[in-house]
Amino acid sequence: DTGVSQDPRHKITKRGQNVTFRCDPISEHNRLYWYRQTLGQGPEFLTYFQNEAQLEKSRLLSDRFSAERPKGSFSTLEIQRTEQGDSAMYLCASSLRAGGTNEQFFGPGTRLTVL
Amino acid sequence: AQSVTQPDIHITVSEGASLELRCNYSYGATPYLFWYVQSPGQGLQLLLKYFSGDTLVQGIKGFEAEFKRSQSSFNLRKPSVHWSDAAEYFCAVGPSGSARQLTFGSGTQLTVLP
Numbered sequence: 001d002t003g004v005s006q007d008p009r010h011k012i013t014k015r016g017q018n019v020t021f022r023c024d025p026i027s028e029h030n031r032l033y034w035y036r037q038t039l040g041q042g043p044e045f046l047t048y049f050q051n052e053a054q055l056e057k058s059r060l061l062s063d064r065f066s067a068e069r070p071k072g073s074f075s076t077l078e079i080q081r082t083e084q085g086d087s088a089m090y091l092c093a094s095s096l097r098a099g100g101t102n103e104q105f106f107g108p109g110t111r112l113t114v115l
Numbered sequence: 116a117q118s119v120t121q122p123d124i125h126i127t128v129s130e131g132a133s134l135e136l137r138c139n140y141s142y143g144a145t146p147y148l149f150w151y152v153q154s155p156g157q158g159l160q161l162l163l164k165y166f167s168g169d170t171l172v173q174g175i176k177g178f179e180a181e182f183k184r185s186q187s188s189f190n191l192r193k194p195s196v197h198w199s200d201a202a203e204y205f206c207a208v209g210p211s212g213s214a215r216q217l218t219f220g221s222g223t224q225l226t227v228l229p
């Protein structure tokens with residue numbers, strides 16, 4: 001399968017702990033996106049990378065959130081000092097910057113539960 | 116700022132009936148428009164997309180959508196719904212050119228009755 005993969009699929013943590021999620025995009029895609037989806041809502045944009053450069057961050061991405069894409073391939077999203085409000089599905093997507101179509105392909109998501 | 120409105124939170128149809136899911140967008144220029152479907156525990160799967168050209172676009176699983184600029188709408192349709200179509204459907208808009216993030220609507224949950 002050459003789609004977008006995310007690990008872990010589920011994460012349960014206690015409030016105040018740090019968590020890290022990984023996303024592996026489709027191999028030839030140079031753009032990578034993180035979204036957050038809470039229950040009953042559509043995905044909301046968090047941040048995006050073109051190759052290894054983080055080009056845009058949403059105001060939703062507080063100082064406790066950090067994302068990296070060190071070699072322009074996989075990406076990690078870390079949440080420090082988790083809060084119950086961080087409970088959500090974290091989705092990763094990738095796309096190929098070609099022709100400006102920006103068709104994004106999504107992974108299965110990581111569901112985070114903060115107790 | 117761009118935005119997407121899906122006015123129907125939940126729709127119930129009988130299997131074999133026709134379906135129309137509504138989507139209205141707000142965007143200053145010509146948008147790129149998408150419909151995604153999400154089944155429980157699954158990621159988002161792209162059903163169809165509109166970039167330019169013919170305003171009636173065909174997608175996978177027998178879905179189609181029509182872009183109406185005058186109404187700022189991009190409604191999703193299917194002539195005959197199957198039980199396997201039960202899922203949540205999201206409309207999204209993205210900027211053209213050096214496109215970046217998508218803006219999603221809040222989704223429409225589809226229930227299919229036998």
